[in-house]
Amino acid sequence: MTANAALISPAISSGLSSQFSPEDVQIDIRNVGKVYGSKTEEPVVALDGVTLRIRRGEFISLLGPSGCGKSTLLGIIAGFQSATSGQLLQDGRPITRPGPSRTVVFQDYALFGWMTVQQNVEFGLKAKGMGRAERAEIARALIAMVRLNGFEDKFPHQMSGGMKQRAAIARALAPDPDILLMDEPFGALDAQTRVLLQEEIARISSEAGKTVIFVTHGIDEAVFLADRVVVMSPRPGRVREEVLVPLPRPRTAEMRSDPWFVSTVNDLWETLKPEWQKGE
Numbered sequence: 702m703t704a705n706a707a708l709i710s711p712a713i714s715s716g717l718s719s720q721f722s723p724e725d726v727q728i729d730i731r732n733v734g735k736v737y738g739s740k741t742e743e744p745v746v747a748l749d750g751v752t753l754r755i756r757r758g759e760f761i762s763l764l765g766p767s768g769c770g771k772s773t774l775l776g777i778i779a780g781f782q783s784a785t786s787g788q789l790l791q792d793g794r795p796i797t798r799p800g801p802s803r804t805v806v807f808q809d810y811a812l813f814g815w816m817t818v819q820q821n822v823e824f825g826l827k828a829k830g831m832g833r834a835e836r837a838e839i840a841r842a843l844i845a846m847v848r849l850n851g852f853e854d855k856f857p858h859q860m861s862g863g864m865k866q867r868a869a870i871a872r873a874l875a876p877d878p879d880i881l882l883m884d885e886p887f888g889a890l891d892a893q894t895r896v897l898l899q900e901e902i903a904r905i906s907s908e909a910g911k912t913v914i915f916v917t918h919g920i921d922e923a924v925f926l927a928d929r930v931v932v933m934s935p936r937p938g939r940v941r942e943e944v945l946v947p948l949p950r951p952r953t954a955e956m957r958s959d960p961w962f963v964s965t966v967n968d969l970w971e972t973l974k975p976e977w978q979k980g981e
């Protein structure tokens with residue numbers, strides 16, 4: 702099924718997340734700012750007044766020009782770094798440090814080169830003290846979910862970029878996080894592999910039932926994957942607008958030629974082109 706004609710007009714609006722009921726909200730980002738500074742250099746205002754609510758199970762694409770603070774925001778949500786101002790809550794509690802309920806997939810795979818796929822996926826479970834048989838079973842199921850069966854005993858250097866990223870996704874899912882944070886995970890892949898993995902992550906995130914926050918420069922990637930695209934302004938990063946994506950799930954390749962998809966990608970490109978050009 703594809704989106705129908707009634708959905709052709711792009712649902713671009715602002716402040717969507719303020720309409721969510723409090724019990725649905727999993728991540729509540731309130732007026733968050735981030736200034737990078739040192740005694741010797743000019744401070745850099747990376748984020749300024751970012752306010753966003755994310756619902757449990759939602760797939761959010763964070764879209765914006767280079768340097769607008771997407772990775773900074775993801776790092777603050779992960780707990781790798783702290784906000785300079787504002788507040789960030791997960792299920793009503795402040796996020797102060799990294800935790801197993803939020804795992805991250807980076808562009809550069811971040812697999813341990815000296816471990817096999819199976820060992821990489823088991824790593825977080827072993828660290829939690831889980832027994833050998835149980836973690837092997839969980840890892841096998843996740844390796845099957847990302848379609849790497851038969852590659853359990855391979856090392857990262859024996860696999861393609863796309864396969865490594867599948868393994869990284871399985872590893873991030875292993876601790877059964879509530880929230881999967883993805884920082885341009887397909888940025889280093891060739892165009893064809895990227896398209897295939899977009900379809901895979903759409904399937905995997907639905908099957909796994911996780912909240913996903915997916916950072917990307919790619920407009921079509923952002924729209925294809927998301928329930929909601931959050932468009933950020935150039936630095937200092939703010940939420941500029943939000944686009945609700947009405948395409949049904951599972952997302953399939955033919956949705957890329959759906960009239961709503963095509964017109965929304967074009968509209969976003971027209972809106973963002975001047976900013977992208979400035980940032981070049």
Ligand SMILES: Nc1ncnc2c1ncn2[C@@H]1O[C@H](COP(=O)(O)OP(=O)(O)OP(=O)(O)O)[C@@H](O)[C@H]1O
Pocket residue numbers: 737738745746747765766767768769770771772773774918936
């Ligand atoms: N550790 C740091 N110290 C100083 N400035 C930083 C630091 N990290 C990021 N910045 C600056 O903060 C701004 C936002 O960076 P960030 O990496 O979050 O943007 P981004 O939108 O993810 O960019 P890209 O899409 O190019 O990865 C940039 O101007 C960057 O140079």
